Amino acid sequence: NAGVTQTPKFRILKIGQSMTLQCAQDMNHNYMYWYRQDPGMGLKLIYYSVGAGITDKGEVPNGYNVSRSTTEDFPLRLELAAPSQTSVYFCASSYETSRGDEQFFGPGTRLTVL
Amino acid sequence: KNQVEQSPQSLIILEGKNCTLQCNYTVSPFSNLRWYKQDTGRGPVSLTIMTFSENTKSNGRYTATLDADTKQSSLHITASQLSDSASYICVVPNAGNNRKLIWGLGTSLAVNP
Numbered sequence: 556n557a558g559v560t561q562t563p564k565f566r567i568l569k570i571g572q573s574m575t576l577q578c579a580q581d582m583n584h585n586y587m588y589w590y591r592q593d594p595g596m597g598l599k600l601i602y603y604s605v606g607a608g609i610t611d612k613g614e615v616p617n618g619y620n621v622s623r624s625t626t627e628d629f630p631l632r633l634e635l636a637a638p639s640q641t642s643v644y645f646c647a648s649s650y651e652t653s654r655g656d657e658q659f660f661g662p663g664t665r666l667t668v669l
Numbered sequence: 670k671n672q673v674e675q676s677p678q679s680l681i682i683l684e685g686k687n688c689t690l691q692c693n694y695t696v697s698p699f700s701n702l703r704w705y706k707q708d709t710g711r712g713p714v715s716l717t718i719m720t721f722s723e724n725t726k727s728n729g730r731y732t733a734t735l736d737a738d739t740k741q742s743s744l745h746i747t748a749s750q751l752s753d754s755a756s757y758i759c760v761v762p763n764a765g766n767n768r769k770l771i772w773g774l775g776t777s778l779a780v781n782p
Contacts, residue, residue, distance in 0.1 A: 597673075597771075603769075645712050647712070655703070
């Protein structure tokens with residue numbers, strides 16, 4: 556199993572450009588998440604999905620869009636990139652158990668907007 | 670406001686020594702508490718998940734404790750190794766919602782030879 560994979564690993568964007576961060580998981584998990592992590596800050600939830608076709612906003616959704624057409628894939632779209640979106644982006648997936656769910660993270664995408 | 674606070678912010682210890690990291694939370698209702706380890710430049714990795722009825726949970730050299738009455742948790746690392754150098758993050762679901770987690774800022778641990 557590859558687990559959670561993310562592409563690209565690094566990207567530099569100019570202000571106003573758009574891009575899609577790719578995320579895929581091969582564990583058949585229902586739940587998927589997108590987080591951003593800024594230096595010295597805790598992870599912030601951008602969007603999450605509870606299954607194919609179902610997404611919902613997290614704490615910091617502005618400037619981002621998501622879709623989930625399959626169980627495996629959960630891309631994050633940045634429209635009109637801004638310097639404030641410079642961050643490390645992590646995708647995660649999980650499944651529910653009676654004790655809570657363990658989230659499995661991808662390696663991250665480091666994005667710089669100049 | 671639901672919050673997760675960790676101490677110390679950073680810690681330096683010698684290889685082979687033990688250490689204890691602290692987490693205080695003010696989240697209600699409470700369902701579970703997680704500890705994650707994040708190596709520099711990598712995604713977090715789960716160490717433990719504790720429900721409100723559990724007091725202690727071990728994962729190898731890592732032992733987590735939970736006091737739901739005082740809303741405190743600790744992570745004890747025994748016989749530290751160089752590979753334990755990482756950030757250790759305490760995480761609690763916001764108002765019991767497992768989809769929306771409150772992530773602490775982490776304790777940055779450096780284990781020196």
